[in-house]
Amino acid sequence: MDFKQFLKGLQAIVGEQNVVYHSDDLLVFEYDGSVDRGMPDAVVFPSSAQEVSQIIKLSRRAGVPVVGRGTGTGLSGGAITPPGGIQVAFPRMNHILEVDTENRLALVEPGVINLDLDTHVRKFGLRYAPDPSSQKACSLGGNIAENAGGPHCLAYGTTTNHVLSMEVVLEDGQIVNLGSLARETVGYDLRGVFTGSEGTFGIATKIAVRLLPVPEAVRTFLGIFPDVESACTAVSAVIEQGIVPAALEMIDALTIQAVQKVSDAGYPDDAGAVLLIELEGLQDEVDEIGEEVEAALWDTGATQVRAAEAAEEREQLWVGRKGALGALGSIAPNYFLVDGVVPRTQLAPVLAAVADVSVKYDIPIANVFHAGDGNLHPCLLFDERKPGALDKIVEAGTEVLQICVDAGGTLTGEHGVGLEKKEQMPLVFSTDDMAAMVLVRDAFAPANSLNPGKIFPDGKKHTPHAHPAAPGMTI
Amino acid sequence: MELSLSDQLARLLGGNLVSSGDGHEIDGLTPQAVVRPVDRLQISEVLSWASSEMVSILPRGGGTRTGLGNVPRKADVVLDLGALDQVLDYQPADMTATVESGVTLASLQEQLAPGGEFVPLEAALCERSTVGGILSVGTGGPLAYAFGLPREWLIGIGVLNTQGVATKAGGKVVKNVTGYDLNKLYTGSLGTLGVIVEASFKLLPIDPQSGALLASFPSLADSIAAGRKLIHSPAAPMGCHSVTSGVSRHLQDSVQAASQDLGLGEEEIALTFAFFAGRAKATGRRLEEAAALLLAEGAKAVQRIEGPAAKGLLRWITDVPIEISPSSDLVIKISVQSKSAARTSAECGEIIFSGEKPEQIVDPGFGIMRLFWPMPLDSSPSGADTTQPILDAVNQVRQVAHRYGGSAVVEQCPLPVKRQIDIWGDSPDSLAVMRGIKDRFDPSGILNPGRFLGGI
Numbered sequence: 001m002d003f004k005q006f007l008k009g010l011q012a013i014v015g016e017q018n019v020v021y022h023s024d025d026l027l028v029f030e031y032d033g034s035v036d037r038g039m040p041d042a043v044v045f046p047s048s049a050q051e052v053s054q055i056i057k058l059s060r061r062a063g064v065p066v067v068g069r070g071t072g073t074g075l076s077g078g079a080i081t082p083p084g085g086i087q088v089a090f091p092r093m094n095h096i097l098e099v100d101t102e103n104r105l106a107l108v109e110p111g112v113i114n115l116d117l118d119t120h121v122r123k124f125g126l127r128y129a130p131d132p133s134s135q136k137a138c139s140l141g142g143n144i145a146e147n148a149g150g151p152h153c154l155a156y157g158t159t160t161n162h163v164l165s166m167e168v169v170l171e172d173g174q175i176v177n178l179g180s181l182a183r184e185t186v187g188y189d190l191r192g193v194f195t196g197s198e199g200t201f202g203i204a205t206k207i208a209v210r211l212l213p214v215p216e217a218v219r220t221f222l223g224i225f226p227d228v229e230s231a232c233t234a235v236s237a238v239i240e241q242g243i244v245p246a247a248l249e250m251i252d253a254l255t256i257q258a259v260q261k262v263s264d265a266g267y268p269d270d271a272g273a274v275l276l277i278e279l280e281g282l283q284d285e286v287d288e289i290g291e292e293v294e295a296a297l298w299d300t301g302a303t304q305v306r307a308a309e310a311a312e313e314r315e316q317l318w319v320g321r322k323g324a325l326g327a328l329g330s331i332a333p334n335y336f337l338v339d340g341v342v343p344r345t346q347l348a349p350v351l352a353a354v355a356d357v358s359v360k361y362d363i364p365i366a367n368v369f370h371a372g373d374g375n376l377h378p379c380l381l382f383d384e385r386k387p388g389a390l391d392k393i394v395e396a397g398t399e400v401l402q403i404c405v406d407a408g409g410t411l412t413g414e415h416g417v418g419l420e421k422k423e424q425m426p427l428v429f430s431t432d433d434m435a436a437m438v439l440v441r442d443a444f445a446p447a448n449s450l451n452p453g454k455i456f457p458d459g460k461k462h463t464p465h466a467h468p469a470a471p472g473m474t475i
Numbered sequence: 476m477e478l479s480l481s482d483q484l485a486r487l488l489g490g491n492l493v494s495s496g497d498g499h500e501i502d503g504l505t506p507q508a509v510v511r512p513v514d515r516l517q518i519s520e521v522l523s524w525a526s527s528e529m530v531s532i533l534p535r536g537g538g539t540r541t542g543l544g545n546v547p548r549k550a551d552v553v554l555d556l557g558a559l560d561q562v563l564d565y566q567p568a569d570m571t572a573t574v575e576s577g578v579t580l581a582s583l584q585e586q587l588a589p590g591g592e593f594v595p596l597e598a599a600l601c602e603r604s605t606v607g608g609i610l611s612v613g614t615g616g617p618l619a620y621a622f623g624l625p626r627e628w629l630i631g632i633g634v635l636n637t638q639g640v641a642t643k644a645g646g647k648v649v650k651n652v653t654g655y656d657l658n659k660l661y662t663g664s665l666g667t668l669g670v671i672v673e674a675s676f677k678l679l680p681i682d683p684q685s686g687a688l689l690a691s692f693p694s695l696a697d698s699i700a701a702g703r704k705l706i707h708s709p710a711a712p713m714g715c716h717s718v719t720s721g722v723s724r725h726l727q728d729s730v731q732a733a734s735q736d737l738g739l740g741e742e743e744i745a746l747t748f749a750f751f752a753g754r755a756k757a758t759g760r761r762l763e764e765a766a767a768l769l770l771a772e773g774a775k776a777v778q779r780i781e782g783p784a785a786k787g788l789l790r791w792i793t794d795v796p797i798e799i800s801p802s803s804d805l806v807i808k809i810s811v812q813s814k815s816a817a818r819t820s821a822e823c824g825e826i827i828f829s830g831e832k833p834e835q836i837v838d839p840g841f842g843i844m845r846l847f848w849p850m851p852l853d854s855s856p857s858g859a860d861t862t863q864p865i866l867d868a869v870n871q872v873r874q875v876a877h878r879y880g881g882s883a884v885v886e887q888c889p890l891p892v893k894r895q896i897d898i899w900g901d902s903p904d905s906l907a908v909m910r911g912i913k914d915r916f917d918p919s920g921i922l923n924p925g926r927f928l929g930g931i
Contacts, residue, residue, distance in 0.1 A: 005817060020579075020708070021921065071643040100814070102814040103812045104813075104815055105812075143569040147533045147652045147653065147656065149650055149652075157627060158652075160656065160659070161623065161627050170908070176903075176904045176905045176908065177903065177904055177905065178905055180810075180880065180881070180882070180903075181812045181880050181881075182810040182811050182812055182815075182842055182880055182882065183615075183619070183623075183624070183810060183841055183842055183843070184614055184615070184624065184880040184882075185810070185882065185903075186882050186884060186899040186900060186903070186928050187899070187902075187903060187905070187906070187909050187910045187927075187929070188660055188663070188664055189613070189659045189660060189662060189663050189664075189676060189914060190905050190909065191659075192626055192656060192658075192659025192660065192662075193655060193656055193657065193659045193660045195656065196652050196655065196656045197655055197656075197660075211706075215709075216709055236568055238569065239568060239570065242680030242681065242682075242683075244570075244679065244680065244681070247661045248730060252689065253497035253769070265532075281753075281757065282614065282709065282757045284754070284756045284757040284760050284761065285753060285754055285756075285757040288754050288756055289754065312633065327844075341648040341649075341650055341651060343566065343569040343570060343571065343647060343648060344569050344570070344649075345566060345568045345569050370650070370873070371647045373648070373650040374569075374648055374649070374650070375650050383744050403608040405548055408646075408647055408648070409646070409647075409648050410651050410653045412650055412651075412652050413650040413651060413652065414650060414652055415647070415652070417652070417653060417654065418651050421653075424632050425653070425654065428646065428653055428654070429643070429653075429654055430642070430643075432636075432640050432641065432642050433642045433644065433654070434654070435642075436634075436636065436642045436657060436916075437644070437654050437655040437657060439912070439916060440655055440657065440660060440912055440915075441655070442911070442915060443908055443911030443914075443915055444908055444911075445914040455655075
């Protein structure tokens with residue numbers, strides 16, 4: 001089948017207006033949130049599982065790889081299309097189908113935006129806990145593909161802990177259900193292994209997620225520290241008291257400077273680190289534990305401690321953290337973001353080693369990270385217009401990952417392997433480990449025609465493209 | 476002459492690690508040998524031998540749930556993993572631990588306690604239940620409403636495949652999306668995909684204060700309705716259970732003092748059990764508000780139990796299914812959407828087998844319930860065949876469970892019944908994918924053959 005015929009076939013399934021194939025229209029689909037790009041031959045907007053199934057069947061017959069795309073906020077190249085491939089995107093499948101307050105669950109289509117779901121269910125005193133920093137823009141379908149995290153997954157777990165069931169379309173066009181609305185299911189936990197499979201097992205077309213009650217009280221603390229080491233000591237001091245905060249976030253000196261350049265978040269210019277701690281629970285708990293947290297912050301060398309309980313004031317404390325990545329544009333035109341994870345106790349030594357990498361390569365590195373679960377986000381800042389800059393960045397980034405792995409950690413905490421880290425997989429997994437993973441993919445998608453070329457090393461060195469540091473970007 | 480399996484194993488590992496399969500009968504099949512390797516290398520040798528000789532292997536932890544599963548197609552060798560019982564790495568400040576799969580839950584909790592932490596796994600007979608066994612079964616316990624299932628806490632796993640080759644997934648960090656999440660696949664796979672030898676967990680701090688409430692209600696339905704109200708209140712417990720009088724009679728034996736005030740021993744009293752833990756003040760407030768709520772919802776009496784006694788009660792509700800099962804002919808575990816727990820319980824409660832309604836343990840927050848039909852006291856020596864009546868009861872329960880979007884697993888039934896059913900119930904539409912995984916992981920079908928869903 002030639003491309004023209006193939007296009008006609010796609011149009012017959014979803015209607016002419018729901019297939020994009022002119023190069024101008026395709027431009028926005030060339031990127032996601034990472035440094036990679038790849039132009040799809042077409043992008044299709046289905047309105048139902050049946051349409052997704054037909055699209056996949058037609059593509060299989062035509063030998064065209066299919067990539068599911070959420071909203072393109074991913075940070076590992078997960079939605080980048082291989083040559084000759086098409087994308088299936090979900091702007092038309094963006095409905096919240098049901099909110100069941102008695103059972104505390106919501107049934108949604110994959111195109112629903114994470115924050116829209118959370119905002120909607122809050123009307124019923126409920127919340128959707130996983131909150132990737134891109135939650136204003138990212139979709140539930142994409143969250144499932146990447147097993148998205150977020151600041152509050154410290155206490156509540158990541159996407160996988162909140163997905164109950166899904167309807168998915170497999171590579172052969174079959175529509176099957178994984179998991180169930182009941183909490184214990186029989187058979188293998190296919191819903192569990194599908195979550196985080198980066199679009200290589202199938203495409204989710206309906207998703208049931210668990211909702212949690214909104215806590216009675218929330219209190220946010222912001223501690224200013226002279227340096228990252230003392231802020232890390234504060235993190236340990238809090239954890240050692242048997243406290244698991246809802247969120248525990250940190251930004252370092254370079255990030256603080258960037259934030260202050262863009263807008264006044266109220267941080268002193270000479271601050272070495274800002275630590276954010278959020279507590280949730282009964283008012284009694286928040287009061288009692290809050291006192292301990294505050295004392296721990298002062299004891300470990302905080303120069304300032306602020307606390308807030310009203311929503312607006314808490315939001316104010318979060319402003320600097322949430323705007324951190326966008327603010328980095330005030331320091332350098334581009335950044336390369338690393339997503340390594342280390343055991344919490346290794347935070348301080350690993351950050352010191354990352355600082356050494358910064359000196360060695362003469363690359364400024366800003367750190368914005370989820371301190372509670374040891375998930376680092378070193379941002380390597382550079383200017384792509386300088387010859388060789390990007391190569392140097394990739395080399396330094398790999399060195400940072402090696403440091404994380406050596407400290408007992410891993411390559412990615414919440415962004416996924418995608419294209420970006422596939423060649424680094426052997427740092428963590430043996431050939432046998434990866435072979436077992438591929439066996440599972442073979443059971444779901446034997447022809448490997450869904451989002452091929454991701455996750456596993458294939459020797460194809462992908463050449464990243466620099467991504468401009470844009471104000472809207474978040475981690 | 477060909478060597479017996481037992482002799483072949485003895486030649487492979489040495490005779491002192493191999494014993495007879497007598498006493499390890501599973502569904503009428505007596506394995507030829509039990510082998511208890513002392514390290515991974517030996518397990519690996521057993522597996523690669525078994526693969527080449529097409530010998531079926533039944534991995535075993537503490538042996539507390541060996542009855543769970545369909546009748547095996549073959550039961551050649553029991554692989555006892557109890558000797559791999561070490562905690563390999565525990566860093567309190569990281570709130571993670573890495574352990575060998577044969578460590579018992581009780582021993583693990585004991586070793587974590589000095590660090591002020593625990594692993595949120597739950598299992599009956601925790602002195603015998605092993606981490607590997609708990610993961611293989613994959614189900615939750617009395618506090619599943621708070622902790623969920625073992626899948627939520629497993630962050631890394633080490634598995635020997637059927638060739639004896641070591642593979643791993645996940646890692647030792649609490650947040651990890653590097654590679655496919657095979658942790659989820661192995662958890663709840665009943666040992667059919669590989670032999671779990673190592674596991675890493677995310678831990679929680681031990682709460683300084685715990686407390687429990689016992690409340691008596693005129694009926695099970697009243698108890699469940701009150702439980703639903705309770706879990707949706709700010710005073711929500713970590714777990715809540717409603718039990719019938721036949722179940723609470725076992726409590727009467729173990730907690731005399733509490734039972735008198737609650738009026739136990741009277742006919743048809745249902746009991747609500749709720750467990751709370753946290754900081755002292757908040758726990759106190761929850762206990763107080765929850766007690767008031769239960770009384771307002773029609774409790775005849777409410778007992779507040781604090782400290783170690785509360786943990787004792789938690790232990791009781793964890794273990795009581797094991798106490799009741801031996802005197803039951805049929806035990807079924809149902810999982811439905813939690814909002815349907817009351818209706819499911821009511822409808823199943825009317826299903827009569829040999830003149831008896833089932834005893835029940837219902838978790839109205841998590842949507843899990845266990846039904847126990849007692850053995851007929853006057854089981855006539857003429858040996859009237861109970862197979863058909865039990866099959867009828869199973870079918871009726873399944874119809875109810877399906878109506879409420881759930882499933883019903885037959886945990887215990889007479890062998891003639893078991894031979895005629897899939898104890899896991901009807902296969903989901905994703906069974907072909909499950910089979911595809913099994914066939915790729917275990918092409919010769921040597922691991923627990925036939926015991927899992929759909930004969931996997």
